[in-house]
Amino acid sequence: MAIQTTSNLTNAVGARYTTKYQRAAELARFYDQLAIPVSAPQFELEKRRGMGSSYVFNFLSDMTPGATAISESGDIVPQILRDATSSITPTSRGEALKWSELIDLEAYTDFVAARAEILGRNWMETVDKMAEHAALQGNLVVRPAARASLDAGTSTHVLNSSNFSQAATMVQTLRCPPMMVGGQKRYMALAHPDVMYDLVNSGNLLSVALYQDKEMLLNGEIGQYNGFKIVTSPWAKVFLGAGAANGSSASTTLSAAANALATTMGVSSSTNISVGRTLMVGTVETANTHYDTNEAVKYVSGTTTVTFVGTGANGGLRFDHASGDTVNNSDNVYPVAFGSIGSLVKVFAQETGEYGELVGPKKDGLADQWTSLAYKWYGGYGRVAENYILRGEYASSLQA
Numbered sequence: 001m002a003i004q005t006t007s008n009l010t011n012a013v014g015a016r017y018t019t020k021y022q023r024a025a026e027l028a029r030f031y032d033q034l035a036i037p038v039s040a041p042q043f044e045l046e047k048r049r050g051m052g053s054s055y056v057f058n059f060l061s062d063m064t065p066g067a068t069a070i071s072e073s074g075d076i077v078p079q080i081l082r083d084a085t086s087s088i089t090p091t092s093r094g095e096a097l098k099w100s101e102l103i104d105l106e107a108y109t110d111f112v113a114a115r116a117e118i119l120g121r122n123w124m125e126t127v128d129k130m131a132e133h134a135a136l137q138g139n140l141v142v143r144p145a146a147r148a149s150l151d152a153g154t155s156t157h158v159l160n161s162s163n164f165s166q167a168a169t170m171v172q173t174l175r176c177p178p179m180m181v182g183g184q185k186r187y188m189a190l191a192h193p194d195v196m197y198d199l200v201n202s203g204n205l206l207s208v209a210l211y212q213d214k215e216m217l218l219n220g221e222i223g224q225y226n227g228f229k230i231v232t233s234p235w236a237k238v239f240l241g242a243g244a245a246n247g248s249s250a251s252t253t254l255s256a257a258a259n260a261l262a263t264t265m266g267v268s269s270s271t272n273i274s275v276g277r278t279l280m281v282g283t284v285e286t287a288n289t290h291y292d293t294n295e296a297v298k299y300v301s302g303t304t305t306v307t308f309v310g311t312g313a314n315g316g317l318r319f320d321h322a323s324g325d326t327v328n329n330s331d332n333v334y335p336v337a338f339g340s341i342g343s344l345v346k347v348f349a350q351e352t353g354e355y356g357e358l359v360g361p362k363k364d365g366l367a368d369q370w371t372s373l374a375y376k377w378y379g380g381y382g383r384v385a386e387n388y389i390l391r392g393e394y395a396s397s398l399q400a
Contacts, residue, residue: 030231093123097119141392147243150331155397159191163392167226171187174387176389188228193236237335241280250276265308270304274299280329281321340388359376
């Protein structure tokens, strides 16, 4: 008698998990919007070689504007073009989950399908962090003041319409390639909603909202401004606690390690620990190094043992933090990426695809007593040239 089992429906089962993985992987990528994908063969059978350690992009210089009249007796002197290159170095990412057979036997939840979605979300966040680093670690920066001096209570330090005018002038002057929308040149501005609060409430935009489009105020929407399509997300990068010290400064460290999902943490000093919108936990970002496990928590109660609400699944910490990590209430700094589609290039191997490859579920152990599920991805992000993205850095009056 023929019996239908999972062993002869492996394609259907695998497709189910892969669909859940890819659906989660496509969810909330943010800085990836700036990237043009470029697929590359990881292994070319005909040439027997790998995808290489870097991808090089070539540029030619412009010609010098003509300033010499044509001679009647001598020939035109030809100009010489210069060339330059930039390169993107691909890397790899992969994460896995592994669990015992007993969990599958005792649990009612379809953990394999759930884990596929969790892995997909992890891939999305991991790869978008790579795009974020490429977009925001460049040398083309404009700030109203040094990062450590950006003050939420100083009106010239928060984002306003004049900053957009400045950015528009700079990206066009520096010849950042625009995208064409309806026959018009457009750029993108990617930022956190906190920094857009000041732009929405700045004089020029408020006048437009009041007298031309009142619905804009009620919806909190800004479609585009000064040639920029404005895109905001709570997932946008924030340099937590990297700005000016709060007027009642709390600057301390964790007195003991605090693990993910913890809802309390020990701090070395309780001075002003209850002051401010949030507390930063992690490492202050003073330069182009990003610390992806920095997080903000909202103080609830306590002195040297602080109870808080965070962004973890249970309202606690999202990440593990070591003893000695910084805890402060300094102003946040909000980077805004001014660029366009094509400011970044994303390279990925054809074999694992743009979204990576889901591997498994696989059985392991002498008695097949464990199951594992993983993903892998080969690729990388990079800015094609320094003039393709301008990074603005601002405070937000929400913290004042």
